Amino acid sequence: MAYEISDFQKEVIEHSFKLPVLVDFWAEWCGPCRMLAPTLERLAEKHKGKWALAKVNTDVHQHVAEQYSISSIPAVKLFVGGDVVDEFVGALPESQIELWLKKAIPSKNRGQVKAAAQLFEKGKMAEAQKILEPILKEEPDNTEATVVLAQTVLYTNPKKAQEIVRNIEADSEFYQQAESIREFGRLFEIAEDIDTLPNGIGKKDYVAAINSLKKHDFDSALQKFVEVIRNDRYYDDDGARKACIAIFKYLGETHDITMKHRKIFNRALY
Structure with missing residues (x-):
């Protein structure tokens, strides 16, 4: 099946240091899982390059399901830098998942925003603005x-x-x-x-x-x-x-x- 993983450590943990990885914990017998799967795959194609989708069959990868305390499926967890940073359970509608993704997926410019915030704290307003303005044109x-720019x-x-x-x-x-x-x-x-x-x-x-x-x-x-x-x-x-x-x-x-x-x-x- 597309997106199905074989090596969790390599395809999820290690890969999440390069790109956020959205993990769909599912099983063949789970009806809601089958409802959610095409929605997640559609979103993965739509947002290709921003995050990656990985599917984990909890019957096949029981040790992984136990490690992440999966008690109800479908369960979706977002991994960034090897850690779970956000999650939801159940077959949510696509519009609701889009809103969740908007908040959950970290910006690729987060390092630059942090740097701008540090410049602001040091009173270097013009330097912070030079970093922030192009970021906000892109995002x-x-x-x-937005908040850091307003503070400057x-x-x-x-x-x-x-x-x-x-x-x-x-x-x-x-x-x-x-x-x-x-x-x-x-x-x-x-x-x-x-x-x-x-x-x-x-x-x-x-x-x-x-x-x-x-x-x-x-x-x-x-x-x-x-x-x-x-x-x-x-x-x-x-x-x-x-x-x-x-x-x-x-x-x-x-x-x-x-x-x-x-x-x-x-x-x-x-």
């Missing part, structure tokens, strides 16, 4: 590259940053980062016209927090936003809470400043 749906322009052109992440929705793994960019952009727009803010006891600290944020002084911004939460909890439609969460997502949960302020933030809320 407009690369949400990781966030402080110089917040409207452009917001526009770049406009189509990143809640089903994306980068949604939280996109939300932080949108929230930063909103705050930076407020800074241009503070008269649009409502009056209230929290206004002074809120404006000061935004100004600290504009200066990349995240420590001071968080301190002031937390003061607003304590003194005027729902000022600007709960804006201080949203701002704190945006900063945490922007910096990352393991960043020193995030870790310093997380507990203080939580106590202020509750």
Whole structure:
């Protein structure tokens, strides 16, 4: 049978270091497996060069099925670099598998995107943009590259940053980062016209927090936003809470400043 493997180590594990390998665990007696097979083969031809399909008969390769804890078939696992990075069970419709593949298959440019992210963290915005812009011309749906590019322009052109992440929705793994960019952009727009803010006891600290944020002084911004939460909890439609969460997502949960302020933030809320 086409795509049927004879040597799992060579045809799946070793090959997955060169190209992602989609493994279909199946058996002759399995009706849903026979339904799924032509769909996967059709997709493999459609996406040839992006990933490879390998079929593993669980009756023939019982040791492999045991190794990967196959208890129900059809079971589909995606191997990259020798490891399973994503999977699903059952005969899903083709449209649903296409959506799954879109999220699961890693970009061939992932190394370059990581390099651009490192340049961004070092403040080398122009260099990061030179890497990211051609990638996004080739892969407009690369949400990781999209978020990093938006971050590189966030402080110089917040409207452009917001526009770049406009189509990143809640089903994306980068949604939280996109939300932080949108929230930063909103705050930076407020800074241009503070008269649009409502009056209230929290206004002074809120404006000061935004100004600290504009200066990349995240420590001071968080301190002031937390003061607003304590003194005027729902000022600007709960804006201080949203701002704190945006900063945490922007910096990352393991960043020193995030870790310093997380507990203080939580106590202020509750």
